Amino acid sequence: MFGVVxxxxxxxxxxxxxxxxxxxxxxxxxxxxxxxxxxxxxDKPLYVQLGKYLADLFxxxxxxxxRSHQPVSAELKAYLPATxxxxxxxxxxxxxxxxxxGVVSAKRKDQLVDHVSRFFSVGAVSLPTFWVGMxxxxxxYRWLELLPLGDQLSMGIKLTCxxxxxxxxxxxDSLITGDLVVFKDALAHIILPGITVALYPIGLVARMxxxxxxxxxxxxxxxxxxxxxxPERMVLWSYAIKNSLGxxxxxxxxxxxxTLVNTFLxxxxxxxxxxxxxxxxxxxxxxxxAIMGVTIFSACAYxxxxxxxxxxxxxxxxxxV
Amino acid sequence: xxxxxxxxxxKVDFKTFEGQKNVLDIDSLALDKGxxxxxxxxxxxxxxxxxxxxxxxxxxxxxxxxxxxxxLDGENLLQKTEKEMxxxxxxxxxxxxxxPMSTLNPVFTVGEQIIRVxxxxxxxxxxxAQKEALRMIETVKLPDAANIMAKYPHELSGGQRQRIVIxxxxxxxxxxxxxxxxxxxxxxxxxxxxxxxxxxxxxxLGVTVLFIANNLGLVSAICSRVAILHEGRIVExxxxxxxxxxxxxxxxxxxxxxxxxxxxxxxxxxxxVFKDSENANEKGCRYYYRCPEKKDLCRDTEPVCRLIxxxxxxxxxxxxxxxxxxxxxxTEG
Amino acid sequence: xxxxxxxxxxxxxxIKEIRLSLYxxxxxxxxxxxxxxxxxxxxxxxxAPYIVPYPEHIETETNPEDKLLLPSGDYFFGTDELxxxxxxxxxxxxxxxxxxxxxxxxxxxxxGIPLGAIxxxxxxxxxxxxxxxxxxxxSFPPLLLAIAIAAFLGPSLENxxxxxxxxxxxxxxxxxxxxxxxxxERQFVKAARAIGTPPMKIVFGHIVPxxxxxxxxxxxxxxxxxxxxxASLSFLGLGAQPPTPEWGLMVSTSRNYFLNAWWYSIFPxxxxxxxxxxxxxxxxxxxEILDPKTRKI
Numbered sequence: 034m035f036g037v038v039x040x041x042x043x044x045x046x047x048x049x050x051x052x053x054x055x056x057x058x059x060x061x062x063x064x065x066x067x068x069x070x071x072x073x074x075x076d077k078p079l080y081v082q083l084g085k086y087l088a089d090l091f092x093x094x095x096x097x098x099x100r101s102h103q104p105v106s107a108e109l110k111a112y113l114p115a116t117x118x119x120x121x122x123x124x125x126x127x128x129x130x131x132x133x134x135g136v137v138s139a140k141r142k143d144q145l146v147d148h149v150s151r152f153f154s155v156g157a158v159s160l161p162t163f164w165v166g167m168x169x170x171x172x173x174y175r176w177l178e179l180l181p182l183g184d185q186l187s188m189g190i191k192l193t194c195x196x197x198x199x200x201x202x203x204x205x206d207s208l209i210t211g212d213l214v215v216f217k218d219a220l221a222h223i224i225l226p227g228i229t230v231a232l233y234p235i236g237l238v239a240r241m242x243x244x245x246x247x248x249x250x251x252x253x254x255x256x257x258x259x260x261x262x263x264p265e266r267m268v269l270w271s272y273a274i275k276n277s278l279g280x281x282x283x284x285x286x287x288x289x290x291x292t293l294v295n296t297f298l299x300x301x302x303x304x305x306x307x308x309x310x311x312x313x314x315x316x317x318x319x320x321x322x323a324i325m326g327v328t329i330f331s332a333c334a335y336x337x338x339x340x341x342x343x344x345x346x347x348x349x350x351x352x353x354v
Numbered sequence: 355x356x357x358x359x360x361x362x363x364x365k366v367d368f369k370t371f372e373g374q375k376n377v378l379d380i381d382s383l384a385l386d387k388g389x390x391x392x393x394x395x396x397x398x399x400x401x402x403x404x405x406x407x408x409x410x411x412x413x414x415x416x417x418x419x420x421x422x423x424x425x426l427d428g429e430n431l432l433q434k435t436e437k438e439m440x441x442x443x444x445x446x447x448x449x450x451x452x453x454p455m456s457t458l459n460p461v462f463t464v465g466e467q468i469i470r471v472x473x474x475x476x477x478x479x480x481x482x483a484q485k486e487a488l489r490m491i492e493t494v495k496l497p498d499a500a501n502i503m504a505k506y507p508h509e510l511s512g513g514q515r516q517r518i519v520i521x522x523x524x525x526x527x528x529x530x531x532x533x534x535x536x537x538x539x540x541x542x543x544x545x546x547x548x549x550x551x552x553x554x555x556x557x558x559l560g561v562t563v564l565f566i567a568n569n570l571g572l573v574s575a576i577c578s579r580v581a582i583l584h585e586g587r588i589v590e591x592x593x594x595x596x597x598x599x600x601x602x603x604x605x606x607x608x609x610x611x612x613x614x615x616x617x618x619x620x621x622x623x624x625x626x627v628f629k630d631s632e633n634a635n636e637k638g639c640r641y642y643y644r645c646p647e648k649k650d651l652c653r654d655t656e657p658v659c660r661l662i663x664x665x666x667x668x669x670x671x672x673x674x675x676x677x678x679x680x681x682x683x684x685t686e687g
Numbered sequence: 688x689x690x691x692x693x694x695x696x697x698x699x700x701x702i703k704e705i706r707l708s709l710y711x712x713x714x715x716x717x718x719x720x721x722x723x724x725x726x727x728x729x730x731x732x733x734x735a736p737y738i739v740p741y742p743e744h745i746e747t748e749t750n751p752e753d754k755l756l757l758p759s760g761d762y763f764f765g766t767d768e769l770x771x772x773x774x775x776x777x778x779x780x781x782x783x784x785x786x787x788x789x790x791x792x793x794x795x796x797x798x799g800i801p802l803g804a805i806x807x808x809x810x811x812x813x814x815x816x817x818x819x820x821x822x823x824x825x826s827f828p829p830l831l832l833a834i835a836i837a838a839f840l841g842p843s844l845e846n847x848x849x850x851x852x853x854x855x856x857x858x859x860x861x862x863x864x865x866x867x868x869x870x871x872e873r874q875f876v877k878a879a880r881a882i883g884t885p886p887m888k889i890v891f892g893h894i895v896p897x898x899x900x901x902x903x904x905x906x907x908x909x910x911x912x913x914x915x916x917x918a919s920l921s922f923l924g925l926g927a928q929p930p931t932p933e934w935g936l937m938v939s940t941s942r943n944y945f946l947n948a949w950w951y952s953i954f955p956x957x958x959x960x961x962x963x964x965x966x967x968x969x970x971x972x973x974x975e976i977l978d979p980k981t982r983k984i
Contacts, residue, residue: 148717155971159963161915163922164938164956167945175946240971251413253456257519260409260451261471261526262444275461290828297834298919302942316838316923328827328835335828 098315098323105326109308115185116300116307118204120292122227127234127288132274132281134235135242139250140269150239157236162295166229166302173225181222183303226303230296234288241284245277252276279346286342290335357384358562359530364422366400366407366586374418378403378586381659387529390556390563392573392594394609395583401566402452404583405534408564409449410439426530444475448526452535452566454515458507464518465503471525487525494521495551513544517551524555531556532564537572549575570606571613574598579665582606585640588659592666602668604645639671647672708976718972721965728962732782739775745932755948765950767941773951776932777958783933784962787848788913792906794852799859800895800902806860807867807898808890818864821857829854833916837925844933847926851916855909859902866898904977908970911963918959934959 098105131154138150173180204223207216249255250273258268300309308327315323366378378400385391395401406412408424410431424431426446434442451457459467465487472483472490491499494517507515516536523531533552537545553576556563567573573580574594581591582603590603601607639645639652651671659669736742740763753770756762764773806817824832836850870876871894879889918935920926927933929940934955941952 151971152717152968155967156960156964159911159915159960159967161918161922161935161938161956161959161963163919163935164952164959167938167942167952168956171945171949171952253451253453254459256406256411257449257451257457257522258459259411259440260443260447260449261475261522262440262442262448263470263474265440267470267474272459272462276459278461291830294828294830294834298922301923312834313923316834316925319838321839324835324838328831331831332827336826339826 098320105322108311108323109326109330112306112308112311114307115305116293116296116309119223119226119230119296119300119305119307120289122204122223123231123292124234124285124289126227126231127238127292128285130231131235131238132242134239136246136269136274138239138243139246142247151243154236154239154243157232158240160232162229162233163298163302165232166226166299169225169229170302180225183222183226183305185219185222185306226299226305229299229303230292233295234285234292237288237291238281238284242277242281245280246273249273249276278348282342282345286338289338293331293334358387358427359385359564360423360425361404361408362423362425364407364424365420366403366412367418367420368416369418370416376586377417378407380404380422380586380588383581383588383591385562385564387562388560389579390553390565390577392577392580393564393566393583394568394570394573394580396568396609399583400586401568401583402534403586405449405532405564405566408532409443409447410434410436411443444471444526444528446528447530447532448523448528449532449534450520450523450536452538454512454519454539455507457519458515460507463504463506464510465505468503468518468522468525471522475526490521490525491518493524493555494518495547496521512540513547516540516544516548520548520551520555524559528561530562530564532566534566535568538568545572552576569613570598570609582609587640587669589641589670590666590668591659592662592664596664596666600663600666602662602666603641603670604647604672605641608644641670715972715976717968718976721968721972724961724965725969728781728965729785731778732785735779735782739772739778741772741775744771744775745779755944755951758950764954765948767937767951768944768948773937773954776937777934777954780932780934780937780955780958781962783844783927783931784914784917784959787844787917788910791848791851791855791913791917792909794848795855796859796902796906798852799856800863800899801891802856803860803863804867804890804895804898807864808871808894809886810868810871814864817860821860824854824857825861827854830916830919833920834923834925837920842925842928844921844927844931847917847920850920850925851913855913858909859906862905863895863898863902866901867894870894870897904973908966908974911966911970914966915959915963 097103098108134150134154138147138154141147170182174182204216204219207213207219255268255273258272259265263272296305296307297309297312299305300307301313304310308330312324312327314320315327361380361383363382364378364380365376367374368377369375393401393404403412403417407417407419408431412419419432422432426442431439431442458464465484468487468490469480469483472478472486473480476483476486478486487503488499491502496502496514496517502510502514502518507518510518516539520536536552537548540548549572552563552565555561556576565573565577570580577594579592580594580597581588582597582605583589584603584605590597590601590606597606598610601610637656638654639648639657642648642652645652649671655671657669657671659667661667731738736745739745750770753762753766754768756766756770758765762772762774764777767773767776802817802821806814827835832854833847833850836853837847840846840850876889876893879893884892917926918933918938921933921935922939924939927936929936937955938952938959941948941955945952
């Protein structure tokens with residue numbers, strides 16, 4: 034974890050650019066830049082800067098954005114729920130579509146179903162996410178006029194309705210407060226970005242489930258289970274699936290990592306107000322603290338996810354001993 | 355004899371990229387109800403393939419069943435659909451697999467695995483199944499059944515595991531049991547225990563057992579009749595006494611000579627020639643390259659099974675030339 | 688005589704191996720098809736500058752009077768906002784994508800192989816340090832590190848390649864280290880050490896050549912993913928800059944027009960999809976053929 038911060042920090046500091054100039058804006062005098070430089074502690078040696086950054090980090094302080102002068106952590110907090118909502122929805126979709134797809138594919142290996150599903154899953158991981166997003170917009174917004182173009186809610190609803198705010202997840206909040214108008218609108222808005230983001234993990238999960246299951250289905254205990262006359266349903270969905278839990282958990286974690294970053298691209302297209310949009314604009318204006326904040330946050334999330342996967346794998350009785 | 359269980363003219367091939375290779379070619383094999391029949395052969399002879407073919411559990415590809423019939427109680431198993439077969443498995447035939455470690459599902463407790471089999475094959479409630487499972491574990495002579503039920507396979511010893519595998523196979527309640535080298539990975543004392551157990555259970559429950567082994571000694575202990583399998587073919591068959599007393603096929607002899615019989619006697623290793631997959635004789639006798647008695651005839655013509663005496667049949671050209679081909683060496687040794 | 692025999696015997700299983708691989712390749716129709724398309728794409732990339740109908744449209748020339756035209760006999764894929772032929776640009780983009788992907792993977796290999804080999808061959812503290820660094824890199828979500836590095840380096844195609852290489856090498860390091868560790872204990876390495884061969888020569892003369900095969904296979908499978916990553920970076924404005932006809936960049940610029948000019952964004956995107964797809968299919972097929980676990984006859 035320390036290494037992650039270190040790399041991110043070194044990256045920002047070796048780059049030949051002047052954060053101080055960014056801080057004060059374009060038409061600043063050299064004295065102003067000088068003053069900003071001192072204010073940001075840029076005049077101190079590098080290791081002092083690093084020490085200060087780390088100390089702040091421990092307090093949950095990611096520094097201030099060069100554009101808005103607001104604390105990065107506060108801005109992240111504001112943008113985060115929308116992204117988490119999107120990641121969550123697409124991961125759930127990926128699990129409930131990807132795993133069965135992989136299972137069916139493994140079960141009917143080398144049959145038509147398998148070929149179709151393999152083609153689909155390889156296709157899903159080969160699609161440029163951003164392009165799919167635009168493609169879907171073209172079809173469902175422009176041609177079929179069924180679904181909205183982007184954002185989390187329609188303009189009209191944003192202005193006229195009171196937006197519930199409890200967990201920060203719009204769909205969830207509107208549902209528990211019983212606000213059906215907002216809920217319906219939010220649902221319509223999440224469909225397209227949701228599908229777009231979900232495609233990649235569906236493909237990934239399906240592929241991994243298939244290859245893990247193929248190995249397991251060849252095991253003696255599967256053959257034995259069949260020889261005892263156990264129904265195929267039980268052999269496949271209980272005996273085999275439970276054994277493939279480890280690899281599946283790993284791949285779901287990995288796919289959440291991918292999804293998180295893919296969301297950045299998709300959010301840009303659907304103007305989804307999440308950290309993806311945040312980092313996109315930060316990239317354009319070279320807002321280093323913001324980029325670093327997002328990077329460090331994502332890496333942390335990824336490390337936590339990997340830990341969770343390890344815990345799930347440790348549930349396997351073979352490992353437990 | 356029209357048997358309870360009958361295999362006729364069975365041919366099984368494995369498809370590889372170098373072409374089809376025949377792995378099983380059995381003209382006839384019949385079992386009477388209630389008997390224990392032994393199948394003996396070295397590894398690679400096709401014993402397990404035979405067992406899996408009976409259950410229709412061979413993975414295809416690469417396996418292809420080319421022809422033949424397998425009758426159980428007058429019904430041809432090879433004509434069953436997968437669905438019908440699923441009902442026959444467990445209910446009519448079940449199998450004890452050879453490697454207990456890989457046969458037990460590693461992520462379920464052994465109790466759970468037995469209970470599921472009971473529930474499925476007897477259509478009883480979970481509670482009843484639990485009781486039955488406890489009784490079954492006691493039946494296979496494992497102490498402290500309740501404790502064992504809650505354990506995962508890797509927490510048990512090899513002998514315990516093998517008993518569990520037998521318990522599960524018995525839990526199906528079928529009348530025909532295939533035991534595929536159930537003592538293969540166990541040391542000698544435990545081996546004897548398992549053998550005794552199988553023999554006792556067979557008598558108690560009156561099931562028919564097809565006992566597969568790589569060792570004539572094991573078979574002679576519990577079987578009434580035996581068939582010697584070599585390269586997918588039955589080369590000699592008969593009552594255990596007939597075969598042991600008067601082995602006619604040179605391969606049977608090798609198998610017999612590999613067992614130390616008398617105290618202090620050294621095993622004669624001279625006649626044991628190892629299998630060489632490069633030099634397989636496809637046209638004539640499969641044993642040609644390893645046979646000490648080979649003649650030109652053996653290279654080109656495949657010997658067929660012929661009756662020698664009683665129920666004793668042998669597939670060897672040399673077995674009839676005065677009976678000396680086999681018997682001589684054996685009596686000397 | 689005996690020496691020759693030994694040689695023949697050592698080659699024999701290899702020949703069988705190759706024959707088996709070819710046989711499996713021939714049997715898998717999807718893999719075969721993707722191989723053909725990949726070869727076709729490489730050919731297109733090689734000859735693109737000579738076969739495109741409007742070579743002058745690739746970079747700078749504009750003809751505003753022909754802007755945003757529907758696909759027609761003159762312009763197969765229509766024209767963009769500057770009146771340039773989309774077909775020519777997409778075709779030329781093949782060259783750019785394949786080139787950058789190759790360079791990026793090559794760079795990653797150049798970093799990854801020596802580090803992995805040294806780590807695996809020397810062991811001890813060196814191994815520990817190198818692998819810790821690798822772990823740090825691997826603890827970033829994929830693509831994120833590339834985005835961050837590209838953002839910091841400043842947007843250009845070269846920097847995007849560099850960013851991908853920097854975020855990609857740890858995979859190869861890890862792979863080759865595992866191989867090297869097992870080879871280190873082999874007789875010929877010990878023999879080389881015994882006769883006093885310098886350590887660097889052992890690493891690059893004996894260890895690397897013997898564990899490079901799986902890494903090369905892995906790298907060729909990664910090409911698809913790298914192409915996709917480059918396109919993504921370009922789409923974010925972190926890769927190729929206008930007027931380069933890079934697919935991701937083309938999709939990105941088309942964003943302002945695509946609701947009315949679908950062809951402008953569809954075709955470059957389709958090109959990315961097809962290219963990545965065939966590379967992935969080929970990689971998948973190769974993995975299945977070469978992996979002893981899955982190579983069922």
